[in-house]
Amino acid sequence: MKLTDEESAMLAGEQGPAHQWAIQHQVAVGDFFDAADFVPVAQAHIMADTESLGLSGVKWLEGLTAQPARERRLRVPTITDPRGLDMASYKRLKQTDGMADLEARASAAFEALGVLMTNTCINYQTVLPPTRGEHLAMGDTGVVIYSNSVQGARSNFEGGPSALAAGLTGRTPRYGFHLDAHRIGTRHFRVDHQPRDLADWGALGGIVGQATNSYWEVPVVSGIERAINSDELKHFGAALASFGSVAMFHMPGVTPEAHTLAAAFGSAIAPAADRVVKSDFDAFFGKYAAPGDKVDVVVFAAPQLSIIELQQLAGLLDGRKVADGTTLIAATSPENKFAADRMGLTARIEAANGVVAAGICFYQSYAREMAEANGWQRLLTNSAKLVNIIAGYGYQPSLASMEACVDSAVAGRIV
Amino acid sequence: MPIILKCHKGIGPAVTGMALVAEDNFSARYDLDRIKGVFSRPAHKLAGKSYVDRILVLVTAKGGVASAWMLREMAERGMAPKAIIFERTNTILAQGAAFAGMALVDRFEDGCPIELIRNGDELLIEPDRGQVTILNRDA
Numbered sequence: 401m402k403l404t405d406e407e408s409a410m411l412a413g414e415q416g417p418a419h420q421w422a423i424q425h426q427v428a429v430g431d432f433f434d435a436a437d438f439v440p441v442a443q444a445h446i447m448a449d450t451e452s453l454g455l456s457g458v459k460w461l462e463g464l465t466a467q468p469a470r471e472r473r474l475r476v477p478t479i480t481d482p483r484g485l486d487m488a489s490y491k492r493l494k495q496t497d498g499m500a501d502l503e504a505r506a507s508a509a510f511e512a513l514g515v516l517m518t519n520t521c522i523n524y525q526t527v528l529p530p531t532r533g534e535h536l537a538m539g540d541t542g543v544v545i546y547s548n549s550v551q552g553a554r555s556n557f558e559g560g561p562s563a564l565a566a567g568l569t570g571r572t573p574r575y576g577f578h579l580d581a582h583r584i585g586t587r588h589f590r591v592d593h594q595p596r597d598l599a600d601w602g603a604l605g606g607i608v609g610q611a612t613n614s615y616w617e618v619p620v621v622s623g624i625e626r627a628i629n630s631d632e633l634k635h636f637g638a639a640l641a642s643f644g645s646v647a648m649f650h651m652p653g654v655t656p657e658a659h660t661l662a663a664a665f666g667s668a669i670a671p672a673a674d675r676v677v678k679s680d681f682d683a684f685f686g687k688y689a690a691p692g693d694k695v696d697v698v699v700f701a702a703p704q705l706s707i708i709e710l711q712q713l714a715g716l717l718d719g720r721k722v723a724d725g726t727t728l729i730a731a732t733s734p735e736n737k738f739a740a741d742r743m744g745l746t747a748r749i750e751a752a753n754g755v756v757a758a759g760i761c762f763y764q765s766y767a768r769e770m771a772e773a774n775g776w777q778r779l780l781t782n783s784a785k786l787v788n789i790i791a792g793y794g795y796q797p798s799l800a801s802m803e804a805c806v807d808s809a810v811a812g813r814i815v
Numbered sequence: 816m817p818i819i820l821k822c823h824k825g826i827g828p829a830v831t832g833m834a835l836v837a838e839d840n841f842s843a844r845y846d847l848d849r850i851k852g853v854f855s856r857p858a859h860k861l862a863g864k865s866y867v868d869r870i871l872v873l874v875t876a877k878g879g880v881a882s883a884w885m886l887r888e889m890a891e892r893g894m895a896p897k898a899i900i901f902e903r904t905n906t907i908l909a910q911g912a913a914f915a916g917m918a919l920v921d922r923f924e925d926g927c928p929i930e931l932i933r934n935g936d937e938l939l940i941e942p943d944r945g946q947v948t949i950l951n952r953d954a
Contacts, residue, residue, distance in 0.1 A: 425910075425913055425914065428826060428913040429826075429906070429909055429910050429913050431824070432823075432824070432825065432826050432909050432913070433906070433909065447880040447881060447883075447884075448884065449881070451881075452843075452844065452881035452882075452884040452885050452888070453884050453888065454884070454885075454888035454891075454892075455888075456887065456888050456891040456892075457884050457887065457888055460887075481880075539880045540880060541879065541880060556906045557880055557905060557906045557907050558880070558906070558910070559880045559881075559882065559883020559884065559906075559907045559910040559911055559914070560880065560881075560883050560884050561883055561884065561887075561910060561911075561913075561914040562883065562906075562910040562914075576906060613840075613875070614875060614903070615875070615876070615903075615904075615905035615906065616903065642877075642879070643877075644877075645840075645875060645876060645877045645905045647905075763844075764881070768848075788845070789844065789845050789879070791856055791857060791858065792844070792845045792846050792847065792848075792855050792856035792859075793855075794855070
């Protein structure tokens with residue numbers, strides 16, 4: 401990689417061991433991906449829940465904080481993805497004090513580094529939305545795909561260590577989605593069955609993601625017949641990234657780098673489309689179907705809920721109670737939780753015996769240990785991303801609309 | 816004369832070990848029981864199999880940025896794969912391998928590694944040279 405004088409100085413250790421580690425790590429990654437040089441970034445976003453950090457990762461972070469303050473200074477605003485647990489609700493979810501202690505240590509270490517503890521995977525809705533052409537170092541695949549596709553910003557999937565490195569150096573290797581060449585559509589899908597609700601949008605993301613199945617492909621999705629709101633794009637993108645490791649999509653007429661179908665393919669003629677039809681949706685939902693089964697836990701998360709989704713959920717729960725033996729959890733960002741408290745939404749959800757958790761996203765929260773402690777197996781959600789992830793943690797996941805999820809939570813079985 | 820496969824320059828140290836091959840993908844978060852050291856997602860083609868100290872040979876890395884932390888955490892507990900070979904990785908596993916000091920290579924010159932390497936093959940991975948040697952078979 402071609403380095404500036406400042407980057408060479410960092411690599412030589414002239415700005416201390418933290419910056420030296422950061423740029424060494426970035427050079428190793430940049431060389432692997434044939435990056436020519438670095439590009440300055442406007443923000444970094446760190447995925448670092450304690451379940452994935454483990455004790456070793458927390459100790460490593462604490463080691464960074466032991467460096468002199470000026471030698472571990474962050475150069476760009478650096479924010480966080482959801483945490484491993486919510487201090488206000490972890491006991492109800494039977495997470496342990498040991499987990500909470502580790503979480504407190506991790507948060508203290510990040511705060512000592514100057515990281516803003518936003519604890520959210522919907523920063524594009526709630527913190528400082530990325531803008532077109534901004535280079536970023538975003539963790540969380542859902543954040544990256546939304547930033548690249550919907551907002552026209554530029555980021556690769558940056559794992560926690562790499563995002564922290566970018567925060568320290570203020571730059572990232574210029575490869576992948578920082579380059580024009582990687583942002584052009586490579587696959588074409590035409591939607592012949594219009595999604596109706598958030599679960600449908602997630603299912604569409606899952607269908608296209610399974611067919612695309614590569615970080616280096618950019619699917620173009622045509623045939624959408626109406627304007628799409630941010631929550632719909634959020635569920636679509638999160639599932640597409642989860643099922644396919646996809647970091648960018650185009651939707652002609654919707655996303656900013658594809659005002660037409662031809663533009664999505666770099667002004668070339670669009671290739672023949674794979675059709676997505678109703679039976680594809682039926683098959684997708686069918687894989688997770690378990691009608692009549694007892695439902696142990698109903699989860700609204702992955703990504704965290706917007707204030708609009710929380711309002712919808714509160715409306716569906718008004719005057720009803722979640723069945724004994726079933727737990728209902730909604731996860732949102734800390735800022736949305738404050739808003740939901742202030743607007744009375746939390747109280748309405750809790751009146752139905754639901755839990756509103758802040759700063760977590762369920763699957764990043766010791767999901768296996770929660771399942772074992774609570775005796776949970778059957779999980780119902782309207783998040784396609786979550787059904788993809790959670791089976792590996794020992795759950796039997798099912799996918800349904802928010803309305804059907806609430807009806808099932810009240811009945812205690814999948815209706 | 817052992818079989819030599821050329822690939823893109825990789826990440827991490829040179830290592831030897833036994834291949835565990837599947838036409839499937841990889842995410843430390845989605846696919847593994849990291850306490851027991853086995854693949855745990857029921858739909859994964861290696862479900863129930865131990866990955867500890869094996870060289871995984873898989874198609875690609877899948878979503879989930881958590882793997883970047885998890886590889887190092889698993890390695891520190893002695894419950895990690897020895898190395899990973901992909902047809903093509905995503906960014907997360909490359910970053911995670913760099914953070915963990917784990918060998919990782921991809922982009923082979925002669926085709927897909929899951930077709931070139933057999934389950935149980937003894938491999939020497941040399942990331943700096945962009946080379947994987949199959950030690951137990953002759954060309």
